[in-house]
Amino acid sequence: MPELKIQNKETVNTSCKVLMTVASFKSSTKLTMKSRGRLLNFIEAKLATINKIQDKDADAKFGPDALLVMAELYYALDRWLVLAGRKDESVNTRRSTGVNALFAQVVKLLSYQLETPxxxxxxxxxxNFTIGMTDHGYEVDFQKRSALYYKEQDRERYRLKIKNGVVYQKKWWSSKDSTKWVKMNSEFTQSTGSQNTISDKHCGYVLSVVGDFYSGPHLSGTTYKQTGQYHSSYMGGKPVLCAGEIEVVEGKIKHLNTGSGHYGPAKGYLLNVINALTLCGVDPKSYKVNYHGSKTAYTGATMLEKIESEDKKVGDDNVSHHKSKIAAKYNNGVLGRLKDQMNKIEKQLAVIAHFGTSEHKEGITRRGGSRKAICSICSSANLDNQMQQDRYKQRDSKALQLEYEKLEKLVARIK
Structure with a gap:
């Protein structure tokens, strides 16, 4: 998740019930130049929406629509500050003080509205707004340990740059000029790996919580070797705003989807991608979009309308408000499976530990008219004869204990 980068002198403990006006924000970020950029215009539009809500009732509690706008405003401001920190040409760092002041207010207002520290x-x-890994992702990354997680320097190699609607990537495959920016071609990215599992002419993409797109080779890994390059590799298994497959030819986006086994985004998360691309100057009418499992592709603009129209039919499951809670659903499923495995190990350790006890030596159970020296614990473990018991005794209790401790750490991490 993004850090709360509040850099002004206000303390984060003071509450904020009303955001500054658009006029005040423009004044605090005004420069002699006329151009303010798409991202700043987007921020002002979201701020204007909140201003209208608060003009009617400053003390009103926000509903889902207003909270969605607040979250979009939060992420847009955070994105601007990230770009300013990189000294990206799309933003003017002299506006940082004003942007950061609004960001601080947004954080405090969200805290007040949600009654959350x-x-x-x-x-x-x-x-509410990001996607956690599916149980398949956790199995591949943490149980099979076949995923390679990039360090920050390696991740930077695969970060994309989108300028005036054209997608650029670094020549990460070149040892001489690996930092040179060139127009992206997804088919080339795909062909760099013989074990690529992405659709034809596509390559994998991830949209991070701070609005960065990443794309690189997508390769199956070897169990316990941590060699696989998956959607989870870029952000180290952390939540993202979306993930899937993308087709790019000479820097122009042709098609994208939500095809990711590691994250499994619901259709609503396409909103994050379409909006992020629009802010980078990519016309939503210029490329096709479909969600995983659907063969029908629409333009980005049509998909946007389609999602919004369907949202009105599903009430509390409103996907544009990210009410699907897909991350929580998957995490709960993973927790249940991990706990089941822990219970099995506990039972195995209990059986091994009881072999030397008097209960085991003296336990007699009558079965089928015959008398067998078998205690109730062995009976529940289906160890009906001495040979089965002897084999069970040979199990490595230390290895089982270590496996239990690993699972315990995984459960704690997911929680």
């Missing part, structure tokens, strides 16, 4: 806001944003 500021340090807990990342959890709320994660639960």
């Amino acid at each position: 500021i340090n807990q806001l990342p959890n709320w944003l994660q639960d």
Whole structure:
């Protein structure tokens, strides 16, 4: 999750019930130049929406629509500050003071509206607006340990740059000029790996919580070797805004989807991708989009309308408000499976530990008219004869205990 980068002198403990006006924000970020950029215009549009809500009733509690706008405003401001930190040409760092002041207010207003401590806001944003890994992802990455997680320097190699609607990537495959930016071609990215599992002419993409797109080779790994390059590799298994497959020819996006086994985005998360691309100057009418499992592709603009129209039919499951809670659903499924495995190991350790006890030596159970020296614990473990018991005794209790401790750490991490 993004850090709460509040850099002004206000303390984060003071509450904020009303955001500054658009006029005040423009004044605090005004420069002699006329151009303010798409991202700043987007921020002002979202701020104007909140201003209208608060003009009617400053003390009103926000509903789902207003909270969605607040979250979009939060992520847009965070994105601007990230770009300013990189000294990206799309933003002017002299506006940082004004942008950061609004960001601080947004954080405080969200805290007030949700009655949530500021340090807990990342959890709320994660639960409602990002995607956690599926149980398949956790199995591949943590149980089979076949995923390679990039360090920050390696991840930077695969970060995309989108300027005036054209997608650029670094020549990460070149040892001489690996930092040179060139127009992206997804088919080339795909062909760099013989074990690529992505659709024809496509390559994998991830949209991070701070609005960065990443794309690189997508290769199956070897169990316990941590060699696989998956959607989870870029952000180290952390939640993302979307993930899937993308087709790019000479920097122009042709098609994208939500095809990711590691994250399994619901259709609503395409909104994040379409909006992020629009802010980078990519016309939503210029490329096709479909969600995983659907063969019908629409333009980005049509998909946007389609999602919004369907949202009105599903009430509390409104996908554009990210009410599907897909991350929580998958995490709960993984927790249940891991706990089942822990219970099995506990039973195995209990059986091994009881062999030397008097209960085992003296336990007699009558079965089928004959008398067998078998205690109730052995009976429940289906160890009906001495040979089965002897084989069970040979199990490595230390190895089982280590496996239990690993599962215990995984459960704690997911929680």
